[in-house]
Amino acid sequence: MDQILDHRQIADEMEIFVLDAEVGAGLPLWLPNGSAIREALERYMKELEQKGGYQRVHSPHIAKAALYQRSGHLAKFGNEMFPPIELPSGEEKMYLRPMNCPHHHKIFAAKMRSYRDLPIRLAEYGQVYRFENSGALRGLSRVRSLCQNDAHIYVQPEKAFEEILKVLNLHEQVYRDLGLVDHHYRLSLHDPSQFHLYQGQKSDWRVAEDFLKKALQHLNLKFVEVAGEAAFYGPKIDVQMEMAGDREESVASLQLDICSAENFQLSYRDGAGNDVRPWVIHRAPLGSHERFVALLLEKFQGRLPLWLAPVQLAILPMPGAREEDNKRHAEHLADQARAVGARVSLDLSSGSLNKRMRFVRRFRPGFIVVVGEKECDSSEIVVRGRDSEKIISLKDWKCFFRESLAGPVQS
Numbered sequence: 171m172d173q174i175l176d177h178r179q180i181a182d183e184m185e186i187f188v189l190d191a192e193v194g195a196g197l198p199l200w201l202p203n204g205s206a207i208r209e210a211l212e213r214y215m216k217e218l219e220q221k222g223g224y225q226r227v228h229s230p231h232i233a234k235a236a237l238y239q240r241s242g243h244l245a246k247f248g249n250e251m252f253p254p255i256e257l258p259s260g261e262e263k264m265y266l267r268p269m270n271c272p273h274h275h276k277i278f279a280a281k282m283r284s285y286r287d288l289p290i291r292l293a294e295y296g297q298v299y300r301f302e303n304s305g306a307l308r309g310l311s312r313v314r315s316l317c318q319n320d321a322h323i324y325v326q327p328e329k330a331f332e333e334i335l336k337v338l339n340l341h342e343q344v345y346r347d348l349g350l351v352d353h354h355y356r357l358s359l360h361d362p363s364q365f366h367l368y369q370g371q372k373s374d375w376r377v378a379e380d381f382l383k384k385a386l387q388h389l390n391l392k393f394v395e396v397a398g399e400a401a402f403y404g405p406k407i408d409v410q411m412e413m414a415g416d417r418e419e420s421v422a423s424l425q426l427d428i429c430s431a432e433n434f435q436l437s438y439r440d441g442a443g444n445d446v447r448p449w450v451i452h453r454a455p456l457g458s459h460e461r462f463v464a465l466l467l468e469k470f471q472g473r474l475p476l477w478l479a480p481v482q483l484a485i486l487p488m489p490g491a492r493e494e495d496n497k498r499h500a501e502h503l504a505d506q507a508r509a510v511g512a513r514v515s516l517d518l519s520s521g522s523l524n525k526r527m528r529f530v531r532r533f534r535p536g537f538i539v540v541v542g543e544k545e546c547d548s549s550e551i552v553v554r555g556r557d558s559e560k561i562i563s564l565k566d567w568k569c570f571f572r573e574s575l576a577g578p579v580q581s
């Protein structure tokens with residue numbers, strides 16, 4: 171078996187991100203190739219979420235201390251947050267946000283809600299900041315700034331089961347589409363002997379935990395049960411991805427929050443005209459871009475599914491007597507492939523073909539095309555895929571890339 175490379179080495183070869191001492195530890199700068207992966211994932215997820223009835227929102231990366239006092243973050247996770255930003259002239263200090271939830275709760279609270287409007291699903295690719303110990307930082311998998319595939323779903327408590335089924339189905343579809351079949355779920359429940367550590371009513375906890383367990387069983391999903399690992403505001407389900415070398419990585423967490431609505435005074439009007447607290451589902455099937463891209467790079471050893479590959483097609487014109495003709499033809503082929511959305515690397519530098527071939531392979535392209543005299547005079551092109559070669563006629567060139575590079579079909 172080939173050696174399994176760490177995501178940092180693969181990312182370095184593929185030019186995914188860099189860290190810079192003057193920017194700061196744990197604050198990755200995403201390079202064009204890394205950004206291409208992020209954007210392909212976002213496009214895919216936004217389309218799925220749109221079909222699932224989610225609405226997109228945007229919110230600032232900072233907020234006043236009062237928000238995190240209300241949410242409980244300052245009391246419970248204050249030491250994992252960046253120190254406050256002090257403002258002049260007696261203004262209240264502000265914090266970089268460690269989570270998106272409080273901002274989304276405020277969006278829910280911004281208008282009157284009726285039970286007929288629920289569930290309300292607010293989604294955001296939200297940037298959050300965590301003051302991780304510098305010794306714990308590691309490539310993209312442990313960082314101080316991360317962008318979450320976040321959403322909060324406000325639901326009537328009695329309808330939460332149905333919604334959890336939908337959320338779990340969404341998780342399953344995403345992992346299936348990405349070819350991440352080796353995973354299981356971990357159902358984290360409260361510890362009944364330590365009930366004082368949790369917020370909320372015992373009866374609500376029983377119902378919420380039952381919903382999560384029944385949903386996992388209903389969908390026949392593989393899961394283990396762990397007592398004492400629940401969040402203080404509700405039980406949760408973690409997604410555990412099985413990695414090389416018997417390792418397991420937590421990529422996502424789905425929480426059924428039975429307490430935040432009380433803290434934030436969130437309510438909706440029920441059919442009888444009473445104001446009722448909703449339950450909130452926190453979910454992020456792809457976790458954060460940072461950890462998820464690290465996981466994908468390791469899982470596929472850089473050979474990402476074609477629709478995610480940062481370089482989908484690499485074109486190398488041959489040196490030699492007709493170098494200029496080769497370059498012109500290569501440019502034409504590149505333009506045609508770009509016209510149907512392909513991410514193309516066109517290497518117009520001089521130098522030996524072998525050397526340039528070795529260089530471009532670091533990016534794990536989906537296809538490589540060499541353009542020489544023969545190709546310039548022919549109506550066909552040899553396309554080298556990762557495992558096999560194909561001869562494509564020029565008239566099918568665009569169509570070939572349009573079809574091979576299409577993302578998962580969501581119909």
Ligand SMILES: [Zn+2]
Pocket residue numbers: 269270271322452453
């Ligand atoms: Zn949340």
